[in-house]
Amino acid sequence: MEEKQSFLKQKIDLESPNRNIIPITTSIDSDGKLSVGGCSIEELVKKYDSPLYILDEITLRNSCKAYKKALEKYYPGKSLPIYASKANSSIFMSSLVSSEGLGLDAVSEGELLTAIKGGVPNEKIVFHGNNKSDKELEFAVRNNIKVIVDNDYDLERLDEISNAFNHDLEIMIRFTPGIECHTHEYIRTGSFDSKFGFGIEYLNILFNRISNTKHLKLKGLHAHIGSQIFELDPHKDLGEIMVKVILEAKKFGHNVEELNVGGGLGIRYTESDDPPSIDEWVKTISSSVVEACKKNNLDFPTLMCEPGRSIVSTAGITIYKIGAFKEIPGIRTYLSVDGGMSDNPRPITYQSNYSACLVSNPFNINSKNKYTIAGKHCESGDVLFKEIELAECKTGDLICVFGTGAYNNSMSSNYNRIPRPATLLVKDGEAEIIQKRESPLDLLKYDVLPDRFIKQN
Numbered sequence: 001m002e003e004k005q006s007f008l009k010q011k012i013d014l015e016s017p018n019r020n021i022i023p024i025t026t027s028i029d030s031d032g033k034l035s036v037g038g039c040s041i042e043e044l045v046k047k048y049d050s051p052l053y054i055l056d057e058i059t060l061r062n063s064c065k066a067y068k069k070a071l072e073k074y075y076p077g078k079s080l081p082i083y084a085s086k087a088n089s090s091i092f093m094s095s096l097v098s099s100e101g102l103g104l105d106a107v108s109e110g111e112l113l114t115a116i117k118g119g120v121p122n123e124k125i126v127f128h129g130n131n132k133s134d135k136e137l138e139f140a141v142r143n144n145i146k147v148i149v150d151n152d153y154d155l156e157r158l159d160e161i162s163n164a165f166n167h168d169l170e171i172m173i174r175f176t177p178g179i180e181c182h183t184h185e186y187i188r189t190g191s192f193d194s195k196f197g198f199g200i201e202y203l204n205i206l207f208n209r210i211s212n213t214k215h216l217k218l219k220g221l222h223a224h225i226g227s228q229i230f231e232l233d234p235h236k237d238l239g240e241i242m243v244k245v246i247l248e249a250k251k252f253g254h255n256v257e258e259l260n261v262g263g264g265l266g267i268r269y270t271e272s273d274d275p276p277s278i279d280e281w282v283k284t285i286s287s288s289v290v291e292a293c294k295k296n297n298l299d300f301p302t303l304m305c306e307p308g309r310s311i312v313s314t315a316g317i318t319i320y321k322i323g324a325f326k327e328i329p330g331i332r333t334y335l336s337v338d339g340g341m342s343d344n345p346r347p348i349t350y351q352s353n354y355s356a357c358l359v360s361n362p363f364n365i366n367s368k369n370k371y372t373i374a375g376k377h378c379e380s381g382d383v384l385f386k387e388i389e390l391a392e393c394k395t396g397d398l399i400c401v402f403g404t405g406a407y408n409n410s411m412s413s414n415y416n417r418i419p420r421p422a423t424l425l426v427k428d429g430e431a432e433i434i435q436k437r438e439s440p441l442d443l444l445k446y447d448v449l450p451d452r453f454i455k456q457n
């Protein structure tokens, strides 16, 4: 008897969930079927329907704790891990990260409101974005949320706002450190050719400009080099570069007290991925900042980092129901599921790979079958898996896709007017809804038919 899907048997790293493919509480019940958070997935689908996003609370909390613990262990100064909410934004996620003592990074009024509703203290929220609207900037300033200035346009408007309010405003600036890393080009942000942040060669002019404002106070520096990164060296280099930039800023009279090194730590989507642990990543960054500060006789700045994917991705799974089969002899067998690129746009956007298994036969016993798993959208590229070995399966069986907690729900769409799935939180055998399933009627809510068309019909 051959057992595949061996990732289900890999030793779980409790301290660094990003090193696992599956949520920490994944198990196989006595009837041989998959469960998570002590809940049978088959039972959850019977009650809540499919497709279904599920988040495992233990995995989420362990990921948050790992960042907190490692920063406290390796960094002698003050520190704060900040959850990059673009990875998965909800009132629940805001509340969970806040309860673990993390801050939150938001890039729109929507993410800001979600953070505030979820109880994240305003002073622990940072506001990013390369094209913030006037309304968003004013909202941030009125609510004492720290703005990360991305470009001259941000700077000009903050200067005006602070003059109009006639009070000092602490800002951070984002710059591109010119660091290349190996990840998909769409999610690489630290190189010179990036839409984000000030070029490092422009910083002296910028420091001068900030000095010439009446109320802007340069409190911190930010850089983020990209996402789903497995190497440690780029972040070691980043720590050193950022300390050098603090020294430059000092020459212009700016007392920079905060360093935010962004996020980017990768996760294990498939068995061939091998990301460093949260502990190793934090240790690398902390050590490089500490060393550079000591060398230059500099007080330790408050160290911040902005993990998104490595907090939430491994905690999340998506469950689909199998519908139609189409066998093209000698070529492939398509198996279609009840979701696809609207709930997970990553395969079609970045050619991303995932791991999956059947809920009723997770170990894929006696399988010789290779399937191409297609979504239900009207798009040939709507394929979640090109070729995956799965046990013999039939219409109505459930498939579990792992590692979908980050950049799935938050990047989801209603393409083909397909409603978004519900999200459940699981823990200790209990499941709670944290985001309701949309209905097709919900999707008509914003459509307006002008009166003259109503008459015409």
Ligand SMILES: Cc1ncc(COP(=O)(O)O)c(C=O)c1O
Binding pocket: 084, 087, 105, 128, 187, 189, 224, 226, 227, 228, 262, 263, 264, 265, 306, 307, 308, 309, 310
């Ligand atoms: C400014 C910024 N911070 C943090 C993140 C989070 O990155 P990740 O999810 O890779 O940790 C991103 C996304 O790449 C980002 O653009």
Ligand SMILES: N[C@@H](CCCC[NH3+])C(=O)O
Binding pocket: 086, 187, 227, 228, 346, 350, 406, 407, 411
């Ligand atoms: N959306 C990307 C990550 C980029 C995140 C933000 N800069 C992904 O799904 O991998």
